[in-house]
Amino acid sequence: MATRAVTMQDVADHADVSRTVVSLVLNNRRSVHIAEETRGRVREAASKLGYRPNASARALARQRSDWYGLVTEIVTAPFAVEVIKGAQDRASLDGKYLLIASTDSDPDAETAAIEQLLEQRVEGLIYATTWHRPVTVPALAREVPTVLVNCFDVEGRFPSVVPDERAGGRRATERLLKAGHRRIGLLNLDPDIPATVGRRLGHHDALREAGIPIVDELEVSGHATADGGFVAAEALLNLSTPPTAIFCANDRMAMGAYDAIKERGLRIPSDVAVVGFDNQVLIASYLRPALTTIALPFALMGAQGVELLAAMAGGQPTTTQTVTIDCPLIERASV
Structure with missing residues (x-):
């Protein structure tokens, strides 16, 4: 009872x-x-x-609840959970808490989740995704301050916090150049997504600055999986003059590239150096040798999202700015 x-x-x-x-x-x-x-x-x-x-009664009386709503698919994904930790850690500094609604990228579920969060009188919303992409946010989100994390609104209505893909791609290639490599292959992701475009542009920036020509045959796109990385790496290694280093646009592709390199009796990094992107720790730390990679700054993006949200909820003018967060190099043993 x-x-x-x-x-x-x-x-x-x-x-x-x-x-x-x-x-x-x-x-x-x-x-x-x-x-x-x-x-x-x-x-x-x-x-x-x-x-x-009674939290509901207190929120009604005070016209604020000390809660932010987080609408996301991340709780069902094995990746990007640091967004949630970063957001909660930053919110707690202001005595705020997160109400998390899992939506699995379903538009109807997102609308229903936002309705429920608004009924709980959340002071603002964070809308976060697992991978960097354009999104269409339900119109209800405009009723309170809203910030997007790891995504951006196709209509430009909301401020967003995203990774600096271009700077990350540049940093990866600069690391390989610093190690003395001049013939560097790129295993890129599916075309046209922001990560693909930004990481490729950064790769080109580093090559141009080093005075190295961009060679089309050294760039191969593939599925963002270990199998995709294996197939793409095979294509590079089959060239008459294969690369001495490979920049893989994510860590899963790097895992496949490792297999392709080792199947030829080549050693990493002495024969072929490899740099990844994402810093998926369960992959990067446990490959042998451990993978040098560029980290996606999920925790910092979550924290910055709440920082923006707090400013907006505090009455600062709403903007549609895009904040980019640096992607650091995580040095291990593959270069």
């Missing part, structure tokens, strides 16, 4: 005061004079009875 929740009236009866006095004490209202002995008696009664304030 369920236990009845302790009410403010129960606390008042136990402390032998009025319900109004209990409300003033528990809401720390100092504008009304109440003896410290009475305040102490009320707090002691509330603690002894296990009283908890």
Whole structure:
């Protein structure tokens, strides 16, 4: 049998005061004079009875809830969960918490989730995705401050926080150039997604700055999987003059490239160096040799998303700016 929740009236009866006095004490209202002995008696009664304030009623009265809503597919994915940790850690600095709604990229589920979060009077929304892409956000999100993380609104209505794909691609190639490589292959992702475009542009930036021509045969696109990386790496290794280093546009493709290199009796990094992208730790740390890679800054993106949201909820002007977050190099042993 369920236990009845302790009410403010129960606390008042136990402390032998009025319900109004209990409300003033528990809401720390100092504008009304109440003896410290009475305040102490009320707090002691509330603690002894296990009283908890009604969050919904308090949110209604204060017109704020101390909650942010997070609408995301990430909770069902093995990747990008650091977005949630980064967002919660940053929110907690302001005494805020996250209400998380899992949607699995279903538009109807997203709309329903946002409706439920708005009913809980969240002060703002974070809309986050597993991989960097354009999205269409349900119109309901415009009712409160909303920030997109690892994605951007196709209509440009909301501010977004995304990884600096181009700078990351440049950094990966610069690492290979620093190791003395001049014939560098690129295993890229499926065409036209932001990661594909940005990482390729950064790769080209680094080559041009080093005075190295861009050679079409050294760039191969494939599926963003280990199998896709294996097939694409095979194509590069079959060239009459194969590359001495390969930049893989994600770590799963790098895992396939490792297999293609090793099947030919070649060694990493002495025969072929490899750099990945994403820093999927379960892959990058446990490949042999461990994979040098570019990290996607999921935790920082989540934290920056909440930083923007807090500013907007605090009344700062809403903008449709895009904030890019740097992608650092994680040095291991494959270069």
